[in-house]
Amino acid sequence: MKELSSLNPYLAKYKYRILFGGIFIALSNWFGVFPAQIIRLAFDLVKDNLANYQLTKGFENQAILKSIIIQIALLFGALIILIAIIKGVFMFFMRQTIIVVSRLIEYDLKNVIYQKYQELSLSFYRINNTGDLMNRVSEDVSRVRMYIGPAIMYTLNLIVLFILVISTMISVNPMLTFYALLPLPLLFVAIYYVQNTINTKSEKIQAQLSILTTTVQETFSGIRIIKAFGREQQLADRFAADSEVYKTKSMELVKVQAIFFPTILGLIGISTLLTVYFGGKEVINGSITAGNIAEFIVYVNILTWPVASVGWVTSLVQRAAASQKRINEFLDLEPEITNPSTIPFEFTNSIEFKNVSFTYPETNITAIDQLSFTLTKGQTLAIVGKTGSGKSTISNLISRMIDVSSGSILIDNQDIKNINLNDWRNQIGIVPQEVFLFSDSIQNNITFGKDQFETADIHQAAQMAGVYDSIIAFPNGFETLLGERGITLSGGQKQRVSIARALIKKPGLLLFDDALSAVDTQTEENILSNLASTRKDATNILISHRISTLKNADMILYLANGKVAEMGSHEALLANKGPYYELYQMQLLADTQKQE
Numbered sequence: 001m002k003e004l005s006s007l008n009p010y011l012a013k014y015k016y017r018i019l020f021g022g023i024f025i026a027l028s029n030w031f032g033v034f035p036a037q038i039i040r041l042a043f044d045l046v047k048d049n050l051a052n053y054q055l056t057k058g059f060e061n062q063a064i065l066k067s068i069i070i071q072i073a074l075l076f077g078a079l080i081i082l083i084a085i086i087k088g089v090f091m092f093f094m095r096q097t098i099i100v101v102s103r104l105i106e107y108d109l110k111n112v113i114y115q116k117y118q119e120l121s122l123s124f125y126r127i128n129n130t131g132d133l134m135n136r137v138s139e140d141v142s143r144v145r146m147y148i149g150p151a152i153m154y155t156l157n158l159i160v161l162f163i164l165v166i167s168t169m170i171s172v173n174p175m176l177t178f179y180a181l182l183p184l185p186l187l188f189v190a191i192y193y194v195q196n197t198i199n200t201k202s203e204k205i206q207a208q209l210s211i212l213t214t215t216v217q218e219t220f221s222g223i224r225i226i227k228a229f230g231r232e233q234q235l236a237d238r239f240a241a242d243s244e245v246y247k248t249k250s251m252e253l254v255k256v257q258a259i260f261f262p263t264i265l266g267l268i269g270i271s272t273l274l275t276v277y278f279g280g281k282e283v284i285n286g287s288i289t290a291g292n293i294a295e296f297i298v299y300v301n302i303l304t305w306p307v308a309s310v311g312w313v314t315s316l317v318q319r320a321a322a323s324q325k326r327i328n329e330f331l332d333l334e335p336e337i338t339n340p341s342t343i344p345f346e347f348t349n350s351i352e353f354k355n356v357s358f359t360y361p362e363t364n365i366t367a368i369d370q371l372s373f374t375l376t377k378g379q380t381l382a383i384v385g386k387t388g389s390g391k392s393t394i395s396n397l398i399s400r401m402i403d404v405s406s407g408s409i410l411i412d413n414q415d416i417k418n419i420n421l422n423d424w425r426n427q428i429g430i431v432p433q434e435v436f437l438f439s440d441s442i443q444n445n446i447t448f449g450k451d452q453f454e455t456a457d458i459h460q461a462a463q464m465a466g467v468y469d470s471i472i473a474f475p476n477g478f479e480t481l482l483g484e485r486g487i488t489l490s491g492g493q494k495q496r497v498s499i500a501r502a503l504i505k506k507p508g509l510l511l512f513d514d515a516l517s518a519v520d521t522q523t524e525e526n527i528l529s530n531l532a533s534t535r536k537d538a539t540n541i542l543i544s545h546r547i548s549t550l551k552n553a554d555m556i557l558y559l560a561n562g563k564v565a566e567m568g569s570h571e572a573l574l575a576n577k578g579p580y581y582e583l584y585q586m587q588l589l590a591d592t593q594k595q596e
């Protein structure tokens with residue numbers, strides 16, 4: 001329960017709305033209870049007049065009495081309708097305040113969680129799956145909302161109602177009150193158990209549903225592979241089996257739900273029976289009137305739903321506490337990498353790796369091992385090496401997506417851990433190995449990293465990335481939508497849009513992680529010569545498998561198992577006749593074979 005106390009600041013934020021909600025609850029309840037007394041009054045009046053009516057049989061004023069009885073009935077009927085309308089109006093306002101508060105808090109919570117998601121480091125995303133992350137924002141938050149809205153509203157409602165109704169009942173007849181309320185605790189316990197069973201069963205159904213959804217999603221995204229390998233039937237069978245489980249579980253839930261209403265109605269019936277039986281005895285004794293019995297039956301009916309809701313609310317609160325616990329656990333997480341400084345930082349000098357090692361904690365793979373090198377501003381560094389040699393890890397270390405395990409990275413002779421991270425990242429234009437484009441227009445994808453830009457900038461960046469001609473060939477040009485609702489770009493086009501996104505920033509440091517792997521050598525040549533002419537004074541890091549990409553770099557680093565195997569200019573490395581030379585010979589041979 002203490003988990004839910006973390007919601008108190010939010011409740012405090014909306015305290016006036018909640019206060020008004022409470023007042024509306026009290027008012028609507030008062031108008032809900034009041035009619036019972038009118039019914040008693042009407043009942044007794046009609047009964048007395050009916051007795052007189054019988055007595056005046058054959059007399060003139062019998063007709064007058066008849067019209068009086070009818071008038072009483074009509075008047076009281078109208079009164080009850082009027083009161084019901086007033087009650088309805090207050091109920092409307094009660095929902096408008098309390099339920100609205102729950103929605104506002106839901107909105108606040110979602111924003112806080114989303115903010116937190118963006119702060120957390122990559123390691124958090126490596127250990128949590130998307131489904132879980134989505135659940136926290138959707139499922140868990142909506143359960144907490146159910147606590148704030150319905151749970152608070154019904155609890156307040158119940159308290160007010162109990163005070164009003166039971167005090168009135170006791171003032172009429174304590175004995176009858178006791179008998180009328182006797183079945184209610186039973187009702188509470190029964191509902192609580194039924195509701196809990198419903199919850200556990202619903203959760204199982206929910207889990208099964210997410211299995212089904214995942215299967216279907218995977219079918220959609222893997223449809224090409226499924227068709228190409230002719231596995232439609234197997235997947236259909238798997239889906240049918242999963243659906244079967246889902247159906248069985250749903251049927252179990254329906255059975256429990258079917259008990260729900262009969263239980264409530266049965267217990268109300270028992271309560272009414274007890275009231276009539278013991279009430280009847282009291283009437284015979286002369287201690288209460290027949291009207292009182294009618295009044296009591298109304299009370300029992302008024303109390304039934306709120307009491308039933310206690311069982312429901314209890315289970316709502318339990319679930320909300322479990323959800324809030326999950327949310328709290330995650331909000332309490334400290335991001336591993338945070339911005340250490342607000343002092344503006346501008347890259348002016350050099351990037352230096354000093355005995356840097358990095359081990360991935362999840363796999364214990366040492367991707368970078370005692371690596372040292374220095375890159376001066378204005379130079380181009382190329383990194384080449386076999387797959388898995390640690391090239392992308394270097395790129396992640398430089399953009400500080402991960403922190404070194406040992407050694408240090410110095411930017412302008414300051415430890416990367418001490419400089420303003422936002423400023424540093426803003427000065428890097430990164431083209432990641434795995435291209436990611438948003439489901440948005442090409443223009444918005446290119447300008448993603450920039451707040452202010454001119455159309456000319458976009459066109460220039462696209463031209464430098466060698467993708468301008470492809471874009472303007474589309475009917476909608478730069479406005480063309482990508483992704484789910486739009487067109488699919490070819491692998492090479494995607495990669496070049498991703499390059500344009502990095503170039504438009506005119507970054508101090510350009511970082512290509514295998515960014516030319518999906519373009520042909522001619523296009524590669526064009527892009528590289530564009531870079532060479534426009535980024536003469538800027539710093540570049542080019543990671544590649546292809547020597548053609550690297551050969552003009554100021555320095556080439558041949559990486560093997562996270563270590564420097566060789567370092568130097570293209571010519572120096574060729575003269576070395578080491579692994580770089582071998583790679584060069586191999587690629588040269590492959591190229592000549594292609595040409596023949």
Ligand SMILES: Nc1ncnc2c1ncn2[C@@H]1O[C@H](COP(=O)(O)OP(=O)(O)OP(=O)(O)O)[C@@H](O)[C@H]1O
Pocket residue numbers: 126360362363365366367385386387388389390391392393394433514
């Ligand atoms: N997120 C990760 N968790 C655990 N191990 C990882 C992770 N990313 C990379 N590795 C491991 O670290 C090593 C270096 O990977 P890295 O991605 O840096 O290689 P690379 O040189 O970029 O390879 P490629 O040329 O194929 O892109 C590999 O052995 C890889 O399995």
Ligand SMILES: [Mg+2]
Pocket residue numbers: 391392393433513514
């Ligand atoms: Mg890589």
